[in-house]
Amino acid sequence: MKFTTTLLASSAIVGAGTLAFADAHGNMAKEMTLVSWGGAYQASQDKAYVQPYLEMHPDVTAVWDESSAEAVAKLRAMNEAGNVTWDLVDVVAADAIRLCDEGLAMEIDADEVLAAAPDGTSASDDFGDLLVSDCFIPQIVYSTTFGYRTDMVGDTPPTKICDVFDTDAYPGKRALEKRPINNMEWALLCDGVDKADVYDVLATPEGQEKALAKLDTIKDDVIWWSAGADTPQLLADGEIVMGSTYNGRLFSVIEEQKQPVAMLWDAQVFDLDGWIIPAGLPDDRLARVMDFVKFATDTQRLADQSKYISYGPARLSSAPLVGQHADMGIDMAPHMPTDPANAQNTFLYNYEFWADYRDDIDAKFQAWLAQ
Amino acid sequence: MSDANNATTAPNSALAAERAEDEYTGPMLAADGTPLKRSLNRALRRQKISALLLIAPLLIFVLVTFIAPIADMLFRSVENQIVQDTLPRTTTELKNWDSEGGELPDQTVYKSLYQDIYVAQERKLHTRLGSRLNYELTGASSLFRKSGRGVDDIGEVYQDQFEDLNAFWKKGENWNDVLGSDAWLAAMNDWKKASGDAQPPFEMRDGIADILPQTADYYSIFADFVQNEDEDNLYKEDPWPLIYSAFYDDLTGPTAEQVATYAGPGATELAEAAAAAPSFATVDYMDAFADIDKDWVELPIWQTIATYSPKFTNGYFLNAVDMQKTPDGPALRPEDERIYWTLFKRTLFMSVCITLSCILLGYPIGWILANLPARTANLLMILVLLPFWTSLLVRTSAWKVMLQQQGVINDTLVWLGVVADDSRLALINNQTGTIIAMTHILLPFMILPLYSVMKTVPPSYLRAAKSLGATNWTAFWRVYFPQSVPGIGAGSILVFILSIGYYITPEIVGGRTGTFISNRIAYHISSSLNWGLAAALGAILLAVVLGLYYAYDKIVGIDNVKLGG
Amino acid sequence: MADTSATNAFVEFERVQKSYDGENLVVKDLNLSMPKGEFLTMLGPSGSGKTTCLMMLAGFETATHGDIRLDGKSINNIPPHKRGIGMVFQNYALFPHMTVAENLSFPLEVRKMGKSDREEKVKIALDRVQMGDFGGRRPAQLSGGQQQRVALARALVFEPELVLMDEPLGALDKQLRETLQFEITHLAHELGITVVYVTHDQTEALTMSDRVAVFENGRIQQLAPPDLLYEEPENSFVAQFIGENNTLEGVVKEIKGGTCLVQLDGGGLIEAKPINVTQAGERTRVSIRPERVEFNKDRMPDGAHTLKAEVLEFVYMGDIFRTRLRVAGTDNFIIKTRNAPDQVRLKPGQQIEIGWLAEDCRALDA
Secondary structure (H helix, E strand, O other): OOHHHHHHHHHHHHHHHOOOHHHHHOOOOOOEEOOOOOHHHHHHHHHHHHHHHHHHHHOOEEEOOOOOHEEEEEEHHHHHHHOOOOOEEEEEEEHHHHHHHHEEEEOHHHHHHHOOOOOOOOOHHHHHHHOOOOOOEEEEEEEEEEEEHHHOOOOOOOOHHHHHHHOOOOOOOOOEEEEOHHHHHHHHHHHOOHHHHHHHHOHHHHHHHHHHHHOOOOOOHEEEEOOOOOOHHHHHHHOEEEEEEEEEHHHHHHHHHOOEEEEEEEEEEEEEEEEEEEOOOOOHHHHHHHHHHHHHHHHHHHHHHHHOOOOOOOOOHHHHHHOEEOOOOOOHHHHOOOOOOOOEEEOOHHHHHHHHHHHHHHHHHHHHHHH | OOOOOOOHHHHHHHHHHHHHHHHHHOOEEEOOEHHHHHHHHHHHHHHHHHHHHHHHHHHHHHHHHHHHHHHHHHHHOOEEEEHHHOOOOHHHHOOOOOOOOOOOOOHHHHHHHHHHHHHHHHHHOOOHHHHHOOOOOOOHHHHHHHHHHHHHHHHHHHHHHHHHHHHHOOOOOHHHHEOHHHHHHHHHHHOOHHHHHOOOOOEEOOHHHOOOOHHHHHHHHEEEEEEEEOOOHHHHOOOHHHHHHHHHHHHHHHHHHHHHHHHOOOOOHHHHHHHHHHOOOOOOOOHHHHHHHHHHHHHHHHHHHOOOOOEOOOHHHHHOOOEEEOOOOOEOOOOOHHHHHHHHHHHHHHHHHHHHHHHHHHHHHHHHHOOOOOHHHHHHHHHHHHHOOOOHHHHHHHHHHHOOOOHHHHHHHHHHHHOOOHHOOOOOHHHHHHHHHHHHHHHHHHHHHHHHHHHHHHHHHHHHHHHOOOOOHHHHHHHHHHHHEEEHHHHEHHHHHHHHHOOOHHHHHHOOOOHHHHHHHHHHHHOOOOHHHHHHHHHHHHHHHHHHHHHHHOOOOOOHOOOOO | OOOOOOEEEEEEEEEEEOOOOOOOOOEEEEEEEEOOOOEEEEEEOOOHHHHHHHHHHHHHOOOOOOOEEOEEEOOOOOOHHHHHHHOOOOOOOOOOOHHHHHHHHHHHHHHOHHHHEEEEEEEEHHHHHHOHHHHOHHHHOHHHHHHHHHHHHHHHOOOOOEEEEEOOOOOOHHHHHHEEEEEEEHHHHHHHOEEEEEEEHHHHHHHHHOEEEEEEEOOOEEOOOOOHHHHHOOOOOHHOOOOOEEEEEEEEEEEEEEEEEEOOOOEEEEEEEEEEOOOOOOOOEEEOHHHHHHHOOOOOOOOOOOEEEEEEEEEEEEEEEEEEEEOHHHHEEEEEEEEEOOOOOOOOOOOOEEOOOOHHHHEEEE
């Protein structure tokens, strides 16, 4: 009885947003289930902040679940079953917005939950615009962009996004993701639509038709991928001349596997990846997760993550701390999507637009694809 | 002792029964004189119960893991309670609205919408409804998200005026005093949060619902929310702006005169508010929503809400066959959005192709296995089952390496000079790839039943046929083949049903032309979260399979399916 | 031993050998010749090569060496379906997915016979085996005996001149077997067909056949009509295999004219007819049929050779008495006596004297 009372008390405190971890410290759970993507990305998280956190708290254990790709569906199922077993879930921003909309993720107040920058800048200012949802705690900025085979493009390597649509100059297959997002924007951009107008055009049926018509010109030359590992494999096998994927995947093809592949940064689409806390966690687990997430998203930790993977830290204050790759010793800054040299022409994933138009445009895109 | 008795009496009673049988013309009697039918039934009942007990664990398992999910899926494909649950007042009001009249709903609907969305956003349900309606109307998602943020401002117009009139209305505890029953107030007074006891649930003051009906209504929603969902002290919570607008409505509405009858706590303040309210600035709800988003003063969102108001909908099923609900009834979707019919046809076609190629490849293997000595056959059987030992993903990925244009098969063909280097075959990321990979994966499901049926066909049948003058082909076709048909039937049903539901392999090797309906189901389950549509597609698939099964039973006969001797 | 005369031979095996593994011969140098209309039984223990011979004749096995001729033409390279040989299998091999009539119609269909002819022939064939009313049934709805009748009818319906039967009655009970044995021989003679019949049941072989070929170890041990086979076995295997037989082992002392003297290992000197012995000093097995032994002094034929014996066991078998004796060191000497009113029932422990005619006693190979 006493125990539940204190729980109730602490819940009231947490629920009201006046977080006082010290008070609740005694009731923190000893185990955390963290959900991520597996592979190199999860490894970077593990090395940059999970292991350091566990060293600071030897009595705590962390369990990984590599389910981020199905996180939204699984969380919804868990929520319906009334048994949420995850404590902290790594998702892309669009999924975070969706989870927030569905009431499956907990809304948080960044300034109270997250650490301030070393210079005292508040968390909300430090993350700035990247706090795209009330539930979302950003970690990294990544981009979806193109890589191409340097040995298959002749003397004039592609420099512009529209080279993807130029099968005369660059014959061969290309890999594009099997979904409308990004592809539709690129198609419009290369069909003469001004970058500023892309989403206004795409909101109209005519604009959608226009984009699909542009994609139609390369339809027979496209291999459609659905897993991020596809494009690197296709590039490495010489199956395609160029293909889109996440910039970190291309980094490893180029720098770690030393394949004859180079980056085409033009019109790369920035996207965010970060944590959400599932709604309705018991108080002891919530307290533990809050404690962890404050540590894991502080300035130093996010900068540390970029030692292991070429994704940009989501905090402004972390950027100057980005150093060299932990194993290869190369400077990571030039490989970051946010590096000024790479970021001359960029897109930011339009979450609001796609939240509204995803169902509609996806139906049209899939119908077009199936024809 | 009793044994001995039995031993001596049993023959006697048997004799007696025998004798009785001769004379007795009624129902047959058992040895102890009970009618034979009854004792037989009793004996059988015991058998039945023990049989039932034996299969009970399986039965429960199947019910829980198979029947229940299917029932749940079928339910989800028509279930649509979210609209009514989230917008109860609006959907009720909308019943009187003519969705085809071209007119917007009137102010009362907008007011209900305000009340519904206010409650929904407090419970964080409005965005969920937005996601749901976004399947039907593009933009609904952000419309509801925006509206959730916007509704706070609407009620504050009244809140500010009441609070300006008298600071009494600012405090949650004053509202409790007016609206709460005396008993509850006393209980609340005694209750200490730290004590750990549950907070006394809010109780309405007698008669207050007649004086301030809407206020009382919303206040109990508010109280319930604060006490049960937020688990906060109701005494310390200030009421929602929604309550102030309800309060205003009560003070200016038909029950306004009743206010004078009230004599409880805060009666003076209440009388003062009742006197002042008629001169308050009012809110035009339609304008307020127009300010939030102009979509609210256009027809489509209202038509969508009206169309999807009922608790159950055939919308998902219509959607699953490339149709949609319109105010004029079901209609085909625009051509550039039709996909499911294509995918259903493709799924069936390719499943048939896969089944046929499994038969073609599996039949000779089954034959060889059935005719080899057991030792060799077992060894070969291991090879047949080998695919089961590796994970599906690994196998499918291996096919990728084999079949791609720079892959092993194309390299070999180019090396042999069969195809030119610049016209390598497209064996993957199309239907060919899916058929090849799935045939490989599903082949054992064809071979196993074929083998076990063929094993039961004695070789002497073939010899007999030949000795009767049949050529090898006639002997096979007229004598052996008909007896292996049950194996083909069983294998085909297995392979066909498995392939119809496959999605991992088509996703990896199918490209854009080799994907199945299951890939869309998977997308709607895990990506778009349109589970209703996924359920409708699944239900149709289930119906197709059952239909084909029925047809098979009618044409071939289901007793003509054997998995073994 | 084997009959190789080529005159009016219908079926001929000439120096036929068969090996499955290239190391062991299952059939060793088989020579056999059958005239048309003969009922020949191949009899032998399992693994003796009789079924292999039948399968070679049917065309389901190919001879490793040698020639098989049918009606004077070599059929080594003719596939089974062109040999026109009817065959009846032990498990009947009726096609389960066809009715009885369809089963019978099958060989006629593949011979492209017209529908009305087929129906007529099927009816005749079914009537012939008393199965005329069962044309519409499925084989599974018939009893074993009925199935075998149908199988027989099917093997005969296309009027083959040669019919092979591979232990056709093996799965039936004794009574049914005897009825069918009679029916089969009757049919064969009536239709004048040549039959090669394989069985391991000697009674069946003796009662049905014109000639019996006894197989052992890949060879025909003796090919003879049933009475000769029983009464004049040419070697000790045949003597042992066909009917019940008493064997006494010993050494030939001398051969003189039509008789020889044999010194038994268990003591005693007996006279016997030399069959497989040619000179003194050879080891031999002397074979005497149990019913040719007499112990009743009154019935003892003149010139009978006598030996002392002790009764070990007496078995009453209805029509005969079977008595086991100890004779010349063996405990397994059987005598059979007819159950006649004046017949003595011997008691265990009784000391008697038994005797037989020298000509009933055959000195065979050791």
